[in-house]
Amino acid sequence: MAALSDQLLVATILAYLAAMIAHATEYAFGHRSVVGRAATRVPQLAAVGGGAPPAPESTPDHPPVPATAGSGGGSAGGGAPAGSGAIPAAQAERWAGHAAVLATVLGALAHLGVLVTRGLAAGRMPWGNMYEFAVAITFVGVVAWLVTLARRPELRHLGLFVALADVLLLGATGMTAYTEAKPLVPALQSAWYLVHVSSIIVASGLLLLGVVPAAMYLIRDGYEAGRRSFPYSLGARVPAAAALERLTFRLHAFAFPLWTFAVAAGAIWAESAWGRYWGWDPKETWAFISWVVYAGYLHARATPYVRRRTAAWIAVIGFATMLFNLYGVNLFFDGLHSYADAD
Amino acid sequence: MTAFLRNSWRQLTSMRTALVLLFLLAVAAVPGSVLPQKGVKVEDVEAYARAHPDLAPWVDRLWGFEVFTSPWFAAIYLLLFTSLVGCILPRARAHWRAVWARPPAVPRNLDRLPQHAAPADAAGDAAAAAAAAAARLRRGRWRVAARAEGEGAWGVSAEKGHLKETGNLLFHTALIAVLLGVAVGSWYGWSGNRLVVAGPDYAFCNTVQQYDEFTAGPRVDPAALPPFCIELTDFHARFLPSGQPAAFRARVAVDGDGRPRREVPVAVNNPLRLDGANAYLLGHGFAPVLRYTDRFGRAQTTAVPFLPVDDLSTGEGAAKFPDANVDPRTGARDPRLQVAFEGLFLPTVPDAPPFTRSAFPEERAPGVLLWAYRGNLGEDAGIPGSVYRLDQAAVAAGALKQVGEPKLLRRGETWTLDDRTTVEFLGTRRWVTVSVRHDPGQVPVLAGVAVVLVGLTGSLFGRRRRVFLRFTPAAGGGCQVRAGGLPRTDYPGFADEFSQVVAGAVGAPAQVRDRGGTD
Numbered sequence: 001m002a003a004l005s006d007q008l009l010v011a012t013i014l015a016y017l018a019a020m021i022a023h024a025t026e027y028a029f030g031h032r033s034v035v036g037r038a039a040t041r042v043p044q045l046a047a048v049g050g051g052a053p054p055a056p057e058s059t060p061d062h063p064p065v066p067a068t069a070g071s072g073g074g075s076a077g078g079g080a081p082a083g084s085g086a087i088p089a090a091q092a093e094r095w096a097g098h099a100a101v102l103a104t105v106l107g108a109l110a111h112l113g114v115l116v117t118r119g120l121a122a123g124r125m126p127w128g129n130m131y132e133f134a135v136a137i138t139f140v141g142v143v144a145w146l147v148t149l150a151r152r153p154e155l156r157h158l159g160l161f162v163a164l165a166d167v168l169l170l171g172a173t174g175m176t177a178y179t180e181a182k183p184l185v186p187a188l189q190s191a192w193y194l195v196h197v198s199s200i201i202v203a204s205g206l207l208l209l210g211v212v213p214a215a216m217y218l219i220r221d222g223y224e225a226g227r228r229s230f231p232y233s234l235g236a237r238v239p240a241a242a243a244l245e246r247l248t249f250r251l252h253a254f255a256f257p258l259w260t261f262a263v264a265a266g267a268i269w270a271e272s273a274w275g276r277y278w279g280w281d282p283k284e285t286w287a288f289i290s291w292v293v294y295a296g297y298l299h300a301r302a303t304p305y306v307r308r309r310t311a312a313w314i315a316v317i318g319f320a321t322m323l324f325n326l327y328g329v330n331l332f333f334d335g336l337h338s339y340a341d342a343d
Numbered sequence: 344m345t346a347f348l349r350n351s352w353r354q355l356t357s358m359r360t361a362l363v364l365l366f367l368l369a370v371a372a373v374p375g376s377v378l379p380q381k382g383v384k385v386e387d388v389e390a391y392a393r394a395h396p397d398l399a400p401w402v403d404r405l406w407g408f409e410v411f412t413s414p415w416f417a418a419i420y421l422l423l424f425t426s427l428v429g430c431i432l433p434r435a436r437a438h439w440r441a442v443w444a445r446p447p448a449v450p451r452n453l454d455r456l457p458q459h460a461a462p463a464d465a466a467g468d469a470a471a472a473a474a475a476a477a478a479r480l481r482r483g484r485w486r487v488a489a490r491a492e493g494e495g496a497w498g499v500s501a502e503k504g505h506l507k508e509t510g511n512l513l514f515h516t517a518l519i520a521v522l523l524g525v526a527v528g529s530w531y532g533w534s535g536n537r538l539v540v541a542g543p544d545y546a547f548c549n550t551v552q553q554y555d556e557f558t559a560g561p562r563v564d565p566a567a568l569p570p571f572c573i574e575l576t577d578f579h580a581r582f583l584p585s586g587q588p589a590a591f592r593a594r595v596a597v598d599g600d601g602r603p604r605r606e607v608p609v610a611v612n613n614p615l616r617l618d619g620a621n622a623y624l625l626g627h628g629f630a631p632v633l634r635y636t637d638r639f640g641r642a643q644t645t646a647v648p649f650l651p652v653d654d655l656s657t658g659e660g661a662a663k664f665p666d667a668n669v670d671p672r673t674g675a676r677d678p679r680l681q682v683a684f685e686g687l688f689l690p691t692v693p694d695a696p697p698f699t700r701s702a703f704p705e706e707r708a709p710g711v712l713l714w715a716y717r718g719n720l721g722e723d724a725g726i727p728g729s730v731y732r733l734d735q736a737a738v739a740a741g742a743l744k745q746v747g748e749p750k751l752l753r754r755g756e757t758w759t760l761d762d763r764t765t766v767e768f769l770g771t772r773r774w775v776t777v778s779v780r781h782d783p784g785q786v787p788v789l790a791g792v793a794v795v796l797v798g799l800t801g802s803l804f805g806r807r808r809r810v811f812l813r814f815t816p817a818a819g820g821g822c823q824v825r826a827g828g829l830p831r832t833d834y835p836g837f838a839d840e841f842s843q844v845v846a847g848a849v850g851a852p853a854q855v856r857d858r859g860g861t862d
């Protein structure tokens with residue numbers, strides 16, 4: 001069972017890799033005119049510079065693309081006319097887009113399989129050490145992403161970055177933190193531990209997902225301001241900045257109370273396991289740091305004179321502190337958290 | 344001067360200052376995770392000081408080893424909380440007023456609002472239609488004001504979502520409660536650690552002198568700790584074949600607290616909760632029981648806790664017999680004839696040497712590897728040394744000399760030294776370390792955090808919004824209806840809610856002008 005779990009992890013990474021490639025293909029086949037229009041508020045038809053006729057199905061039910069509605073990516077790839085007149089390109093784009101989503105779904109199923117088989121192998125919930133923890137967090141991130149995608153299909157282009165983040169995190173976890181499946185040590189045998197870790201996983205997964213639109217917003221915002229050099233050039237194919245920014249906020253607004261709850265549950269558990277609810281163990285310290293940084297993000301977002309770019313940067317920093325807590329603290333400091341043993 | 348003060352206050356309570364202080368607080372916490380902290384593990388601080396003899400005094404002078412109790416950390420959070428109070432008070436006042444005020448009058452031009460609609464005309468006169476709409480809105484838990492606007496027209500203003508600001512104020516106030524709870528805990532809380540060997544002869548009572556380590560807040564009277572005594576009656580550790588721990592369970596007997604003696608289980612996640620203190624199980628180990636019989640045939644038996652040095656319960660410790668070889672007839676003691684043993688305890692002695700590391704953490708084939716010493720233990724000077732090691736200075740100075748080669752003793756075996764005295768390994772007892780703590784801030788902090796969560800949810804998910812209706816007498820009887828809506832916060836779904844609310848208020852589906860005039 002444990003071996004099956006490990007093979008499924010490889011399958012999961014490969015599936016996300018495939019999703020990444022498909023998203024990148026979609027990206028590459030994309031036609032600039034769609035984006036140009038979205039960015040500059042020029043109605044769709046007027047921008048068909050190449051003189052190609054618009055794809056027949058696109059004209060009637062696709063009004064001019066508003067700059068804000070988050071439809072910069074075109075709806076499902078098929079609705080937009082081909083800027084260069086190359087219909088096959090549009091088709092390739094659509095197929096790539098569908099393939100990417102399909103690969104993500106398959107990856108998520110395999111990902112779930114990794115967790116389930118792990119849990120069966122160890123005879124407990126599959127989050128007893130850093131390896132399982134990271135696998136579970138990325139799973140939540142992917143599921144939250146698929147939910148978002150089902151509700152807002154126009155965000156699909158963000159999938160490239162979601163898949164990229166998943167491949168990197170899962171790969172890094174598999175290589176640096178792999179642990180044999182085994183039962184929990186006594187300190188972790190507590191109901192509050194289950195509550196704590198499962199809510200941390202969900203909150204971290206949401207924050208992991210939340211950093212994607214935050215980073216893309218920073219890129220897209222620069223793109224809309226006319227920058228075309230490297231990171232900003234990525235902004236060409238993603239939804240409008242305002243939509244990204246709003247998505248960033250909603251994900252964080254959802255994740256922050258959950259994260260607060262998760263940390264509080266951890267404190268309750270720490271009280272019964274170690275006799276104190278808070279002791280500035282390195283992991284606790286970094287949880288505190290992340291909490292304060294995210295509180296700073298929500299403040300900055302709520303303050304009219306703080307620029308949205310500044311707020312988004314705070315969200316990115318917040319995520320950096322979360323990552324550091326997940327990997328850096330486990331590897332560099334020795335604390336009480338026993339799942340921190342990465343060997 | 345007052346202008347300066349007022350200005351400083353305004354600066355301090357501004358949102359920008361709050362942001363800067365929050366950021367500072369996060370940055371200030373970083374050294375607390377990078378540098379070893381006295382409050383977390385003193386041993387690490389000592390190791391750091393040995394490794395960096397030049398740097399450590401400076402770090403210490405800047406409170407680097409106690410970041411979270413340092414003046415500069417306190418300065419940041421106290422400023423932040425002052426700013427918070429300065430922020431909450433005016434907002435609470437404004438909110439109080441807003442909650443009791445009537446919703447504002449209907450704006451003149453409803454078409455300028457983010458949402459607007461022109462539902463079908465209503466029957467009857469404007470006053471009656473407005474009253475009916477107001478009643479329906481109230482039923483939907485809107486706060487409603489209906490006003491006559493002159494020339495027979497009526498305006499209905501409805502407002503919802505004060506919960507958001509209520510939640511926000513509740514949340515920020517609860518943060519202060521949490522801080523106060525932490526403060527109460529550090530002033531009135533105390534904690535003591537103690538190693539307890541199993542058996543009635545090693546029971547201990549809750550007094551400062553009986554703890555190996557004791558710390559208390561400035562407001563604690565160390566003479567007035569709640570009375571109780573604890574005896575370890577049983578300890579059981581279970582391990583998986585891989586050597587990973589599976590379960591630790593202790594049983595302790597409690598008495599002396601005014602209730603009858605009773606035995607209760609204690610485990611890692613299941614502390615002993617007593618009146619005025621809790622006892623937590625932290626560590627555990629073995630105490631080999633050794634019997635030393637001296638030149639006069641007098642035997643002394645002691646159970647010496649050996650401290651675990653690895654995950655396989657290999658223990659390290661020392662048994663000292665300062666009263667050995669005292670002539671029972673004359674009472675004369677020769678300080679050069681004191682005896683001590685230093686050694687390793689192995690719960691499972693491996694099949695082959697070296698016998699320096701246990702093969703399994705459970706007691707399957709116990710053995711102690713002992714080094715014998717004779718001479719002056721160097722403890723008569725009144726300087727208490729570590730109970731777990733011999734005085735290395737005495738060994739180095741030659742006052743304490745090793746006797747013979749180290750020897751492995753299995754349970755029941757006896758080692759006869761060169762002077763015909765004997766040491767016997769009789770067996771083991773278990774020991775546990777317990778932390779006994781009292782933190783009166785714990786419950787207030789927990790309650791504060793619960794309110795923080797409730798307030799936070801209200802604050803983040805509450806949505807303040809207004810809906811306005813205007814009823815103007817129409818030329819052909821009945822009245823014309825115009826509606827407008829204003830979300831006061833980021834609220835993507837407002838358009839849907841608006842059309843539903845308007846439809847509900849005027850008693851007809853909204854925006855169906857073409858069906859007009861039918862009701």
Ligand code: HEM
Nearest residue numbers: 295298299302356357358361423426427430511518802803
């Ligand atoms: C102890 C440190 C503080 C923490 C952890 C904290 C945390 C938060 C959080 C998480 C929010 C988001 C909730 C929401 O968006 O409604 C928030 C909102 C807010 N905070 Fe704080 N806060 C702190 C101190 C302050 C201070 C000092 C001020 C005043 C200067 C302040 C003023 C506000 C205001 C006005 C909002 C509401 C923003 C809005 O309109 O939505 N906070 N705070």
